[in-house]
Amino acid sequence: xxxxxxxxxxxxxxxxxxxxxxxxxxxxxxxxxxxxxxxxxxxxxxxxxxxxxxxxxxxxxxxxxxxxxxxxxxxxxxxxxxxxxxxxxxxxxxxxxxxxxxxxxxxxxxxxxxxxxxxxxxxxxxxxxxxxxxxxxxxxxxxxxxxxxxxxxxxxxxxxxxxxxxxxxxxxxxxxxxxxxxxxxxxxxxxxxxxxxxxxxxxxxxxxxxxxxxxxxxxxxxxxxxxxxxxxxxxxxxxxxxxxxxxxxxxxxxxxxxxxxxxxxxxxxxxxxxxxxxxxxxxxxxxxxxxxxxxxxxxxxxxxxxxxxxxxxxxxxxxxxxxxxxxxxxxxxxxxxxxxxxxxxxxxxxxxxxxxxxxxxx
Numbered sequence: 001x002x003x004x005x006x007x008x009x010x011x012x013x014x015x016x017x018x019x020x021x022x023x024x025x026x027x028x029x030x031x032x033x034x035x036x037x038x039x040x041x042x043x044x045x046x047x048x049x050x051x052x053x054x055x056x057x058x059x060x061x062x063x064x065x066x067x068x069x070x071x072x073x074x075x076x077x078x079x080x081x082x083x084x085x086x087x088x089x090x091x092x093x094x095x096x097x098x099x100x101x102x103x104x105x106x107x108x109x110x111x112x113x114x115x116x117x118x119x120x121x122x123x124x125x126x127x128x129x130x131x132x133x134x135x136x137x138x139x140x141x142x143x144x145x146x147x148x149x150x151x152x153x154x155x156x157x158x159x160x161x162x163x164x165x166x167x168x169x170x171x172x173x174x175x176x177x178x179x180x181x182x183x184x185x186x187x188x189x190x191x192x193x194x195x196x197x198x199x200x201x202x203x204x205x206x207x208x209x210x211x212x213x214x215x216x217x218x219x220x221x222x223x224x225x226x227x228x229x230x231x232x233x234x235x236x237x238x239x240x241x242x243x244x245x246x247x248x249x250x251x252x253x254x255x256x257x258x259x260x261x262x263x264x265x266x267x268x269x270x271x272x273x274x275x276x277x278x279x280x281x282x283x284x285x286x287x288x289x290x291x292x293x294x295x296x297x298x299x300x301x302x303x304x305x306x307x308x309x310x311x312x313x314x315x316x317x318x319x320x321x322x323x324x325x326x327x328x329x330x331x332x333x334x335x336x337x338x339x340x341x342x343x344x345x346x347x348x349x350x351x352x353x354x355x356x357x358x359x360x361x362x
Contacts, residue, residue, distance in 0.1 A: 046293060047281055048272040050086040051250040053099030057082055057111065057205035057212050058307050077221040080111035080205060082212075082246075083304065084280070086291070092250035097210075099250060105291040106304050107284035111212070114280060115180040115203055118246060121276035123177060128257060130156070130164035174239050179203065179214060182222035187234055199226060199233070203245060211244035253277035 060079040084107050087100035134140065138155035140148045156164040178186065182202030202222030204215045216226040216238060230238035255272045285300025 044273055044278065044281055047086065047277050048254045048274075049089060050105075050277075051089045051092040051099075051252045052277060052280070053085045053087050053092055053250050054246050054248050055083040055085050055097070055099075055106070056209045057246075058209055059205055076223070078204075078223040080203065081108055081307070082111050082114040083108050083307070084114070084284075086253070086281075087250065089250070089252055089254070094249045097248070102290065103292050105286060105288040105296075106301075107280070107286055108300055108304050108307070109280055109284040111203055112181050113283050115212070115245070116177075117276040117279045119177045119180050121251070121274065125256070126161075126163050129161060133159060133161060133164070176214070176239060176245065182217070182220060184220070185216065197228075199228075201238070206244070210248075212240075212246045213242070214238055214240040214245060251276070 058081045060081060061076050063076060085099050086105045086107065088103045091100045091103065093099060133155060134152055137159070138152055139145075140151035140155060145151050153165050156162065179201045180203075182200055185199040185201045187199075197218070200217045200220055200222055201214055202217060203212050204222065205211075206213050215222070216228070216230045216233075218224050218226045230236075230241070253274050253276075255274045285303060286297040287299075287301035287304045288296035289298055289301060
């Protein structure tokens with residue numbers, strides 16, 4: 001189980017300086033999670049019975065505290081948030097956006113934290129799948145196999161595991177985990193334009209807020225989209241620019257063989273909670289009203305409820321744009337009163353008109 005929140009300071013302080021896939025960054029993150037706070041212990045073992053369901057992505061515009069007087073600094077930077085749900089694994093469904101309708105908790109966390117944890121877990125799982133298939137499924141080590149590499153490539157392709165196949169093409173070697181944070185683009189040999197302009201690659205919310213795409217930016221906060229396309233710079237399309245970087249399938253929080261064997265970070269944990277879930281649960285704002293556990297946390301319920309109101313560009317609008325039942329009732333009453341008052345005035349005018357006619361006749 002997680003013993004402390006000691007990773008928080010290290011994680012965020014190093015986010016800008018370290019790439020997500022650097023050895024130092026990965027080692028620092030894994031070792032920080034092992035730090036133990038002697039005064040506080042947290043029991044998150046029940047999280048192993050839940051699965052993560054991606055709910056959506058949201059933008060928040062905020063003042064850039066690191067900006068100075070230089071013109072190159074972005075004054076208003078974009079902060080991106082991920083909302084996810086913990087559903088009981090037995091009732092979590094991939095084909096429903098909500099994932100589940102009871103016994104769940106809703107959470108909000110910054111995109112950097114979510115993507116680093118998600119991509120690391122995905123990489124570990126894929127590496128384990130490749131090793132397991134090679135050793136137990138493909139049978140390419142048999143004496144009658146002439147070309148083991150070709151045999152493995154065919155086996156991987158037939159089992160929908162193309163990610164196991166080595167590819168020398170530069171575009172295919174694009175390391176998406178290097179851009180879990182907004183990072184300067186490493187074009188390598190791919191860059192056609194040898195200009196001095198620095199470009200950055202980072203994740204952003206899709207138009208409807210339901211997907212996470214990679215984009216090309218001109219600032220180190222990935223707030224200003226580049227007018228120059230990735231294709232014009234490299235001759236290839238930017239991976240995940242048109243498809244979601246994050247799957248909407250349920251991801252079990254139960255620690256698997258992939259987590260225990262490939263990385264080694266969780267081998268000595270007393271719990272069975274996947275490291276991805278440990279990290280996200282620790283740092284996320286929580287709304288556990290419907291979770292059905294002994295000690296619920298509702299510190300982020302109001303905030304999570306508020307960000308349901310978004311526009312098509314995925315940007316949160318905090319102004320008074322949401323529908324209000326009270327306002328709707330008041331408007332309805334006002335309209336009804338105005339109609340009745342108008343009808344009454346018409347009635348009085350008609351009655352006075354008739355009285356005037358009667359007096360004239362007399």
